[in-house]
Amino acid sequence: MAGSFTGSGYDLQPSAQQVPVESNYITDFDFLNQYLPDTYQREFSKYGNRSISSFMKLTSAELPSTSDMIKWTEEGRLHIKYTQVGNGATAADDTAIFQVNDTGVPAFTTSNAQVMRVGQTVVVIQNDGSGENKGVVTAADISANALRFTVAFYEAGGLVTTGTGLGNADCTVFIYGSEFQKGTAGMDGSLEADTNFLENSPIILKDSYEVSGSDMAQIGWVEVSTDAGAGFLWYLKSEGDTRMRFDDYLETSAIEAVPAEAAGGAIAAGYKGSDGVFYAVNNRGNLWTGGNPTSLSEFDTLVGRLDSEGAIEENAIFLDRQFGFDIDDMLATQNSYGAGGTSYGMFQNDEKMALNLGFSGFRRGYDFYKTDWKYLNDPTMRGQNVGGSGSGAINGLLVPAGTTNVYDQVMGANAKRPFLHVRYRASQTEDRRYKTWMTGSAGGAKTNNIDKMEVNFLSERCTCTLGANNFVLFED
Numbered sequence: 001m002a003g004s005f006t007g008s009g010y011d012l013q014p015s016a017q018q019v020p021v022e023s024n025y026i027t028d029f030d031f032l033n034q035y036l037p038d039t040y041q042r043e044f045s046k047y048g049n050r051s052i053s054s055f056m057k058l059t060s061a062e063l064p065s066t067s068d069m070i071k072w073t074e075e076g077r078l079h080i081k082y083t084q085v086g087n088g089a090t091a092a093d094d095t096a097i098f099q100v101n102d103t104g105v106p107a108f109t110t111s112n113a114q115v116m117r118v119g120q121t122v123v124v125i126q127n128d129g130s131g132e133n134k135g136v137v138t139a140a141d142i143s144a145n146a147l148r149f150t151v152a153f154y155e156a157g158g159l160v161t162t163g164t165g166l167g168n169a170d171c172t173v174f175i176y177g178s179e180f181q182k183g184t185a186g187m188d189g190s191l192e193a194d195t196n197f198l199e200n201s202p203i204i205l206k207d208s209y210e211v212s213g214s215d216m217a218q219i220g221w222v223e224v225s226t227d228a229g230a231g232f233l234w235y236l237k238s239e240g241d242t243r244m245r246f247d248d249y250l251e252t253s254a255i256e257a258v259p260a261e262a263a264g265g266a267i268a269a270g271y272k273g274s275d276g277v278f279y280a281v282n283n284r285g286n287l288w289t290g291g292n293p294t295s296l297s298e299f300d301t302l303v304g305r306l307d308s309e310g311a312i313e314e315n316a317i318f319l320d321r322q323f324g325f326d327i328d329d330m331l332a333t334q335n336s337y338g339a340g341g342t343s344y345g346m347f348q349n350d351e352k353m354a355l356n357l358g359f360s361g362f363r364r365g366y367d368f369y370k371t372d373w374k375y376l377n378d379p380t381m382r383g384q385n386v387g388g389s390g391s392g393a394i395n396g397l398l399v400p401a402g403t404t405n406v407y408d409q410v411m412g413a414n415a416k417r418p419f420l421h422v423r424y425r426a427s428q429t430e431d432r433r434y435k436t437w438m439t440g441s442a443g444g445a446k447t448n449n450i451d452k453m454e455v456n457f458l459s460e461r462c463t464c465t466l467g468a469n470n471f472v473l474f475e476d
Helices: 055-059 212-218 234-256 275-286 296-308 320-330
Strands: 062-064 070-075 079-085 095-100 120-126 132-143 147-155 171-178 197-198 202-214 223-226 230-232 287-288 314-319 361-364 365-372 392-398 403-408 415-416 420-425 435-440 452-465 473-474
Touching: 055 314, 055 420, 062 415, 070 452, 095 132, 095 171, 120 147, 197 234, 197 452, 202 212, 202 234, 202 275, 212 452, 234 275, 275 287, 275 392, 275 452, 275 473, 296 361, 296 365, 296 473, 314 320, 320 365, 320 392, 415 420
Parallel strands: 062 420, 287 473, 314 365
Antiparallel strands: 070 197, 070 403, 079 095, 079 171, 095 147, 120 132, 120 171, 132 147, 202 452, 223 230, 314 392, 361 365, 392 473, 403 415, 420 452, 435 452
């Protein structure tokens, strides 16, 4: 007995690829049928502009490099300040011995012990807020692998507060000058400003698109718009998508890349990784956590941090939609009528006028310009973080505007560079900024006997984040 189908049968379901299956097989070829559907030649863009690349184009420049390693140096602090200084003296002592216990300070040796020198004048501030002293350094040496120095106070009352021990964090000390007696020798030793040596390595990115010669012979035109121009080239539609996707990956790799750690599986497999923008800011920059800053007092805290760093006058904040709304709401409340309604009268703001509830920027100590970052809103990227609040979702990135001077070790000279820029490998004979070529035996390619056309994409590049201490990463 022959079998048969029961039920409603198959609906017409177009497949994502050109594969003949039962669910997308059309049996009705009666072109005189009055119910034959009209077809549109142009593909409808239901997701709008699907590309998310814009950030690096707005903030960075691209510079060539011939080396597999990019190295540069950044200036350290000019002045010296320690915030975790121990003190074992008692209140009213005329002199006191202090010990530097700051974390992150290199171990003191005879070569770098001259940070505190006899004759320098210092400010000693009690960390509990009980007062401060000023004095002159009368001795400095290395004891128990720590820097210890003796201060003679100018005040007649001596030390304001009894210390809790040399190994604690009683005081903050910074140098403000020096004083010497008549007829004495000059300053003993010299200071060398700290220099940070930084480096990054380019990584190779690749992609490809292929189509068989037979499929290229089929007439199935779709109106498309690619980098090569608009037209009816159906088989290049996916090539245009591949190119757009590759462009996006060039940007997202510059943002998200991390170096392979020694104990990780990637380095064991031969991959090295690279320092992306988020990694650089997270390790060398400023991290704002615990939700978006939504009040002027919180932005004042942010301004205070920028004051202590490079104090760049103009800054751009690339943010997600919610962070943008939070800033708009914060600025709207500064209007005297913001809480109760719109202020009419100023700037001919009548009730029939379309009301703009958004702001493009503001000034609070510095200029802050905000712009929506599609990468943080796109649901296929970092948008709509499924972890929810507190999951480490990135809400925005503050980027300083302008350029900075660094010493380029490859060039062997000082150079002015944007805070954020891309270095790609190139020479007189090989430019790997953005390579594309065709292989196969179809579509004009004649490189082998395989009946297809393959479009290849390649780039070798890395991101240099200069002065990461001027950047701020906003996380939940």
